[in-house]
């Protein structure tokens with residue numbers, strides 16, 4: 110038995126071609142935009158949730174470093190607005206023994222990498 114072949118009319122060819130082109134260009138434009146938007150939203154959410162988590166974990170730090178990361182006691186450094194990476198590095202050094210202080214080494218000892226990232230996000234985000 111012969112298979113029936115579908116032979117498109119010229120109009121159908123044009124229509125198919127333009128639909129395919131249109132889908133391609135929509136893909137080219139819309140996909141990167143939605144990817145970029147998605148990424149921007151995702152990273153903003155991560156940062157906000159890190160800051161919120163850091164604020165919650167900072168309860169124990171406030172007695173020395175102040176409610177907003179600013180302290181009036183010259184023995185305790187201000188943390189508000191300090192560079193995030195610097196804060197992370199210092200907390201890891203206290204925790205891992207690279208920097209020693211009787212108070213801070215003990216404070217940093219139980220902190221996980223995530224705690225440190227959250228606390229640093231919180232303090233670096235406060236106004237100096």
Ligand code: HEC
Pocket residue numbers: 166167169170171172173174184185186188196199200209210212213216217228
């Ligand atoms: C009992 C008081 C006290 C508490 C509570 C405390 N700290 Fe500290 N913190 C200090 C002192 C004192 C120093 C300065 C240490 C030194 O001279 O090396 C310091 C230093 C730091 C530094 C280094 C700052 C710099 O400029 O290098 C960071 C970061 C820090 N603390 C974060 C925290 C975090 C986060 C918490 C809560 C988990 C916390 N501290 C709890 C007293 C405290």
